[in-house]
Amino acid sequence: MLLEARELTKRYGEQTVVDAVSFDLEAGDALALIGPSGCGKTTTLKMINRLVEPDAGEVRLGGRSARQTPAHEWRRRIGYVIQSSGLFPHRSVAENISVTPHLLGWEKRRIAAKVEALLDMVGLDPADYADRAPADLSGGQRQRVGLARALAGEPDLLLMDEPFAALDPVTKDALIEDIIRLRERLKFAAVIVTHDFSEALRLAGRVAVMDGGRIAQIGPVCELIAAPATDTVRALLDAPRRTARAVASAFAGSLEGPTAVSTLGAGQGAGVGARLGAGE
Numbered sequence: 001m002l003l004e005a006r007e008l009t010k011r012y013g014e015q016t017v018v019d020a021v022s023f024d025l026e027a028g029d030a031l032a033l034i035g036p037s038g039c040g041k042t043t044t045l046k047m048i049n050r051l052v053e054p055d056a057g058e059v060r061l062g063g064r065s066a067r068q069t070p071a072h073e074w075r076r077r078i079g080y081v082i083q084s085s086g087l088f089p090h091r092s093v094a095e096n097i098s099v100t101p102h103l104l105g106w107e108k109r110r111i112a113a114k115v116e117a118l119l120d121m122v123g124l125d126p127a128d129y130a131d132r133a134p135a136d137l138s139g140g141q142r143q144r145v146g147l148a149r150a151l152a153g154e155p156d157l158l159l160m161d162e163p164f165a166a167l168d169p170v171t172k173d174a175l176i177e178d179i180i181r182l183r184e185r186l187k188f189a190a191v192i193v194t195h196d197f198s199e200a201l202r203l204a205g206r207v208a209v210m211d212g213g214r215i216a217q218i219g220p221v222c223e224l225i226a227a228p229a230t231d232t233v234r235a236l237l238d239a240p241r242r243t244a245r246a247v248a249s250a251f252a253g254s255l256e257g258p259t260a261v262s263t264l265g266a267g268q269g270a271g272v273g274a275r276l277g278a279g280e
């Protein structure tokens with residue numbers, strides 16, 4: 001097992017914002033974390049990479065407990081992508097991507113090759129982008145660089161916190177396809193926080209719905225659709241179901257090609273998700 005979260009709990013004052021959250025993730029597997037604003041998704045991710053210390057429970061990575069591992073060593077095995085990309089504004093694109101390889105003590109030549117390969121993989125021409133400042137990029141390009149930076153240390157696990165929230169639908173779609181390809185190629189596991197079931201379907205085999213700091217239900221999307229465990233899960237599925245119906249009727253007869261998954265009806269999409277999930 002790559003990642004084991006056991007009874008993770010975080011309190012702020014009187015409020016328990018994450019309450020005994022447990023889940024497992026196999027190497028190369030992906031889990032989407034969905035739930036209403038304030039339900040504890042970001043806090044859960046931050047406990048996994050130890051930006052936030054849990055009050056109770058523990059995280060294990062590759063069988064080792066966080067308590068037995070120095071924090072800097074732990075974090076280098078985990079890539080982290082956030083909504084606003086979080087790039088260092090005064091460093092170039094190449095320097096931003098090099099941060100973790102530098103900390104790992106890689107040779108200059110290996111770092112340069114890595115930067116170039118990753119920029120290629122996220123669809124940015126190294127000759128054009130390597131020396132630019134983050135301010136001279138579009139939001140979508142910044143997210144791509146953030147993704148390249150998170151993968152530069154060849155992590156076993158990538159944490160993504162609403163990585164597409166600020167992007168237009170076309171840019172978002174392209175980035176989702178890039179992440180799917182990168183995962184096929186580099187085989188890293190991922191936990192992805194999203195508000196969107198269609199993103200979850202495309203990116204992850206399993207979904208965990210959080211509500212009030214707890215996991216309301218965890219499993220393949222098709223299982224959630226077939227038997228939602230709580231009213232929150234049911235409500236979260238209603239919006240994508242309505243969207244899927246509208247999209248399916250508008251696109252009737254033209255559902256083909258590589259982009260078809262996102263335009264399928266909820267039931268059909270779930271089948272595809274299950275097949276993708278089964279392959280993980």
Ligand SMILES: Nc1ncnc2c1ncn2[C@@H]1O[C@H](COP(=O)(O)OP(=O)(O)OP(=O)(O)O)[C@@H](O)[C@H]1O
Nearest residue numbers: 012013017018035036037038039040041042043044
């Ligand atoms: N440092 C902190 N001090 C006090 N309360 C906090 C702190 N960080 C988070 N919280 C509270 O914990 C709860 C969970 O926050 P968290 O950021 O994990 O939610 P989230 O599910 O990521 O929400 P969103 O979808 O809006 O990003 C919220 O009520 C938030 O106000």
Ligand SMILES: [Mg+2]
Nearest residue numbers: 041042043161
């Ligand atoms: Mg959040």
